[in-house]
Amino acid sequence: MTKRTERAGLQVADELARFIEDDALPGTGISPAVFWNGFAGLLQDFAPQNRALLAKREDLQAKVDAWHIARRGQPHDHAAYKAYLAEIGYLLPDGPAFTIETTNVDPEIALIPGPQLVVPVTNARYALNAANARWGSLYDCLYGTDAMGSLPPPGGYERGRGARVVARARVFLDEAFPIAGASHADVSRYVVKDGALLVDDLPLVQPAKFVGYRGNPKAPDAVLLCNNGLHVELVFDRAHFIGSRDQALLADVQMESALTAIMDCEDSVACVDAEDKVGAYRNWLGLMQGTLAEAFTKGGRTVERRLAADREYLDPAGTPSAIKGRALMWIRNVGHLMTNPAILLPDGSEVSEGLMDAMITVTLALHDLKKTSGLRNSVLGSVYVVKPKMHGPEEVAFADAVMARVESVLGLPAATVKLGIMDEERRTSVNLKECIRAAKTRVAFINTGFLDRTGDEIHTSMEAGPFSRKDFIKRKAWITAYEALNVDIGLECGLSGKAQIGKGMWAMPDLMAAMLDEKIAHPRAGANTAWVPSPTAATLHALHYHKVDVFAVQARLAKGGRRAHVDGILDIPRASFQAWSRAQVLREVENNAQGILGYVVRWIDQGVGCSKVPDVNDVGLMEDRATCRISAQHIANWLHHGVVSSDEVTEAMKKMAAVVDRQNEGDPLYRPMAPGFQGAAFQAAVELVFKGREQPSGYTEPLLHAWRLRVKAG
16 A cells, blocks of 8 residues: 655655655755645646546547448548538637747757657666767767668777778768868868868868867867757877877767757656656656766676766867757656556545646756756756647647646746647647647647557547558558648747757667668758657767758748648548458568567566567567557557457467567566466557557557556555
C-alpha cells in the first residue's frame, strides 16, 4: 500500500511530498503552503475540464465509427465524409490570418536551425549525454559509424580509415568555409591577424564566417567558424595522435550539433507511480540546477558525467566571449489522457498526470530562471514544455490555460512557459491553424511525426476498412499532405524566426550512411529542426544544416502559399486492393508482433520506456509507445476486418516471442516469454492487439500502465 500524507486536501504519496518539500521548493522562493494550495486549486478547477475533453474525444470517435459502419460496402464519398466531420465539430473552419505573439524565445529555438534529441529523463546518463550533445566530434562520428559506407574494422585505430575521415572532414570544410584560392586539404597554417583568419596567408571567401579563437593568434589552439548559425571548432594539437601527423596540426573538427534536447516524461519512459515520477522529476531538477551527475564504469574505470561548461573564446577583435556547451532543454509532459496514483484527489480519484507534470516540472524550472550566471538553460527567462497527444484546438486552449494558472501560482510573468504543440493526432492535423491560434502567445514548437500520427490515423478510421501494409501507408497521399501542410501553416502563422518547425525521428541509430542520404530532406522541407536518436546522429545530421539555409527555404515556401490542403490529410490510407498472399499477410503480422513484443517485454518487466529493438531482420529500430501504437492498431484493424484470424495472430505472437527471446539472450535481466507464454509481458502485448480497437484513441498507455503496476506489486 502506498503511504500517503494529506496536503491541501490531496492525498500525496509520501515520497513525492518529501521530494517537493525537501528538494524541489528550497531555493525557489515558493513556500510549501503556496505550492500545495495552488496545486489543489488547479486540480479542482481543471480536472473536470480534462475529463470533459476526454469524453468529447470518445463521442467524436463514436460518431466517426458510426458513419463508416452505416456505409460499409459502399464506395467512399470523400465530400460527404468531410461535410460530416464539419457537422459534428471534428473539422473546424480556419479563422482569420494571424501571427504568433511568442516572445523571449532563446536563439537555439528561434534563430538557429539544427538537430534535436529526445531522451528519457528517467535515465540520468542519457539525459546528460543529450544535454552535452551540443558539441560532437565529426572525426569520431565518421570513424565510428557506417557514415562513410562501412563500419570500422575491429581492434585499435586503423590509419587508412583515419585518413579517409580527415579527407571527408576537409571536404566539408571546403563546402561550408571555402578559402579564396585554396583547399583546406592542402593548407598548413591557420593564423589570426588583424581580426581576420588567414589560411596559408589566404582569407576565407566569406571572412565573416570566422568568429573566434583560443590561444595564441599566431598559432591558435582552436579556431571557431560559423555557417548558417551553426558553429564549427577546428582543434589544433601537435601532441594529439591525429594532429601530430597532420600538416596543419588539425586534431579534430568539433561540430555544434544538438541545439535542443527534449527531456521526456512521456513516450520514452515507463512512469506508473510516485516512485517512477519522483525519479523523472529528480533528474529534471538536477538539470535545472546544473548539478545532475552520473557515475558509471567504462573501460574498467569509473567515469562521472556532468553537464558541460560553456565554451570560451576570444572574438576576432580579441574580446572574451562564450558559446553554450549544452543543448537548450525542453521538458515533454504527458498528454491529457493518463492518471497516476502518486496523488489522489478529494473524491479518491487519481491525479491527471498531465496536470501534475505541468505544476511540478515548471516549479523545478524555477531553479534555472533564478540564475544569472553559471550553467543556465534559458538565458531569456523561459521554460519550454512540449505537450503531446492533444486533439484539436480546445485541448490546446486547455493546455494554455493550465500553464497560465501555473504561472499565476508561481508568480511568473504571463507566457513564461513556452508550449510545444506536437502535430501527431488527426484532429490536430486537420485543425492545425486553430490549434496554433489557441496558444499564440506561447507556442514555440510544432512538429510532424509519422509514428503516433499513423497510430491515430488507423484508430480514427478503424471502421473504414482494412488499412494498407505499413510500408505502403507511408506512400499514400495523406502523409505527404500532412508533412507539407504542417510547414505551410507554421509559416503562415509566423513561426519562422520565432519558433521551431520540426520533423520526426530517424529510427535506425546504426544506419548513419542511410540517414545522411535521406534526412537532408527535413531541412529542405523547411523544417528548422528534426529528431535524431543519438548524439552521434546529431553531429552527422548537423552537416545537413550547413548544406541547407533553412530560413531561405522557409522564405521561398512562404511566398508560394499552401502546397497541401485538409482534403489530402483526410484521404484514408486504406488498402486499395487486398490481393495479398497468406505469406504476405502473415509476414506483416509477424513484423508487427515482433516489434510489439520486443518493446513491451522491456517496458513491463524492466520499466524501460524506449529501446533499440531488433526487427525481424535484426535491424535495430528505436521503439517507444508511438511505434507500439502503430503496430498494435494495425493488427487490430486487420483482425477487425477479417484480413487475419485470431488464431493466426496468436500463433504469430508466440512465434515472435521466441524470436525476441533469442534476440535478448545476452541480457541478464531478461525474462523469456516462451515456451510458457504466461508472463505479464506476453499477456500485455497480446492485449494491446486483441483489445486495441477499444483503447482510447488506440493508445497503449492504459494497458501498459496496468500491467507494469501488477509487476511492480509482485
